[in-house]
Amino acid sequence: MLFFKKRNRGNANNRLVSWKITSNCLKLICECAKSEYPNEFGGLLRVDSEKKTTINEIVLLPGTISGDAHAIFRMHMLPIDFSIVGTVHSHPSHSAKPSSADLQLFRKHGKVHIICANPYDSGSWKAYNYNGEDLAMEVV
Numbered sequence: 001m002l003f004f005k006k007r008n009r010g011n012a013n014n015r016l017v018s019w020k021i022t023s024n025c026l027k028l029i030c031e032c033a034k035s036e037y038p039n040e041f042g043g044l045l046r047v048d049s050e051k052k053t054t055i056n057e058i059v060l061l062p063g064t065i066s067g068d069a070h071a072i073f074r075m076h077m078l079p080i081d082f083s084i085v086g087t088v089h090s091h092p093s094h095s096a097k098p099s100s101a102d103l104q105l106f107r108k109h110g111k112v113h114i115i116c117a118n119p120y121d122s123g124s125w126k127a128y129n130y131n132g133e134d135l136a137m138e139v140v
């Protein structure tokens with residue numbers, strides 16, 4: 001029994017990493033989203049240097065265009081930085097559901113993606129994996 005349990009766990013590759021985000025970083029995301037409203041804001045998620053699974057910083061891209069449409073990430077402006085694990089952006093609407101453009105972005109860039117929807121509080125954001133599936137993320 002133990003053997004099978006172990007093997008099953010090993011197969012669930014995506015679930016091996018349990019992602020966390022610091023409450024300060026989450027607060028900052030909400031603040032950025034609020035200040036950009038009714039536009040979107042976009043940024044990158046950076047993890048701590050030790051465990052590399054706790055998101056503790058957001059990096060705002062210099063060339064990010066925000067407007068009524070979805071935030072466009074200029075990924076070619078990205079520094080080569082392996083501490084960046086994914087993206088974050090806000091939705092002026094109340095839905096944190098990824099759009100089809102979001103899903104394309106998720107698949108290309110990174111493993112963890114956060115969408116923060118209006119009203120930009122602790123209950124209005126969601127995390128997704130590269131495939132746009134819900135990702136459990138603990139606030140620490």
Ligand SMILES: [Zn+2]
Binds near residue numbers: 091099
């Ligand atoms: Zn979006």
